[in-house]
Amino acid sequence: MSNIILKIDNVQKSFGGLKALSDLNLEIEEGKVHAIIGPNGAGKSTMLNVCIGQLAPDSGTVTFHGENMIGKSPHEINQAGISRVFQTPEIFPDLSLLQNVMIPAFAKHEGAFKMNLLCSLSNESAIQDEACHILEDIGLTAQLHTHAGSLSRGDKRRLELAMCLVQHPKLLLLDEPTAGMARHDTNKTIELLKKIKERGMTKIIIEHDMHVVFSVADHISVLAQGTIIASGTPDDIRGNPKVQEAYLGGAHL
């Protein structure tokens, strides 16, 4: 058995009377791409929100590299090595693409706070090169100095992915990276995900598009009504009748 990088233990979370997560248990292996699928409202995004410190669970623990993450603030969790791509792209719309990617690179190199008030930005060529390099990988070099706010939705998503990748996170959380994308863009994203898979970064990916899931995932867990109902390799999940019942409404894949 290989290393467990993230362990979600008995996590519960309710919003008023609604139980979003109930007794959620999940283990993520290091270096694997772990897909989470499930119907709308199953608690997938809530689970990610708990992992990055956006939401505090009612009970249970989230352990990352053996360290409890509950009660830590979002920036501490990011500094520990978890980055997230949001469902609606969270970028810096008023800054240029290059600056958008330089900021997370600074966070990685300088930590949560550094008072370098009087240094010149033009002396930071190492950070700049790194940011350019990642943007090249993603295919956004043409617009290095345009404002990120003017990008198309698909490009904003790719930019956000670049912002996460430049930090070389130990664990990358992707919340529906291809939602609302045209087929062509989806394929481009799949290629990209496969490319970064080779770097051995652990990933949790939430996705509705089964084509994407079965192209990139090593392991699939199915979430329904706030708890994991099945977990296994893509082939296991494809044939699991329980999954077909809960998620696919009985239809065969």
Place this chain on the structure above:
Amino acid sequence: MKSPTIKNDMFVMLIFSAIILSMPIWLKPLGAGYPDLLQKFAIFGIFAVGYNILFGLTGYLSFGHAAFLGIGSYTAVWSFKLLTMNVFPALIFSVLLSGLFAMLIGFITLRRSGIYFSILTLAFAQMFYNLAYSVLTPITNGETGLQLARGDARIIDRLFSDAGEGLPSTNFFGLEMSGYSGFYVCAVLLIIAFFISQRIFHSPFGIKLRAIKSNQTRMKYTGYNTRPYLLTAFVISGMYAGLAGGLMAATDPLAGAERMQWTASGEVVLMTILGGVGTLIGPMLGVGIIKYFENIFSSLNDQALLQAYSFMPDWLANIMVTITSPFVGEGWHLTLGALFVLIVVFLPGGIMEGVSLIKKRFSKTQANTETGKS
């Protein structure tokens, strides 16, 4: 690489210094070349340039920066009373004390953002304003304002000479703080203040502040503890305001509580927005325009208007005077208000947006002619 280089920054600095230092010359034909007003330009310039570090970079709209102006002034006058008439120590104390207060106020108010932050800063400023009239009267001398007296201790000055006849005047190591020499002291400080602000704007720190303005949520999930960044910006702008307040007392050694009223905080907001929020030069332009209107337009009267229209036939001149007179003299607020509305509606980025629009159009036509040639 498109981002500003060090060479480019130096060039801007040189131009800026030249323009500021030559103000007595080129403002003379505009009727604004007298020392009192020049000093005001420089002092409010420092205030606005500092305010822009907070408001322009982080987007946090403080309505309480006049409090730091007041703290700076009172501190400076106390330094004149107790230690020496030299403004150097007075300004150091002004900056340090207002920085200290900024840290305390910022620590509390920066727990909130948006309108709640604005209201909290406003509340603090009004609290200081009212305290100056009531509980703190022993320090602020209430409504009369804190003034110099012949019998003040002035410990350091006494070491060198006896108290002379009449009130001593402020100086910067012997340089008089009134008149043109006072303006040049203020101008040099403004240039230093502008230089520091320019460095902050083009530092990694500055760009992180811009990122907080753009999307604070993303900043947190990108591994930044945003509160200390905001607090640093708040303290720096508070120190700038303290320096401005200290200089006000240095050029005119009297500190009154009206300096801390919310209208004074509002004025610096107007200056910054008018010139261009988040631009380096914008706030300075805003200061120039508002102070010019306040001092020059307000002194125009019907007589002056008639003179200006003297080239017209009498009947037309009379009509023109009737039309324009509500906009000058005591009506200068009307002109300023109309100008402000026009700028915010048509150029939300302030005057600097207009400048960059013109620049863009100019370079476009230039590019067109070049392609036309080839």
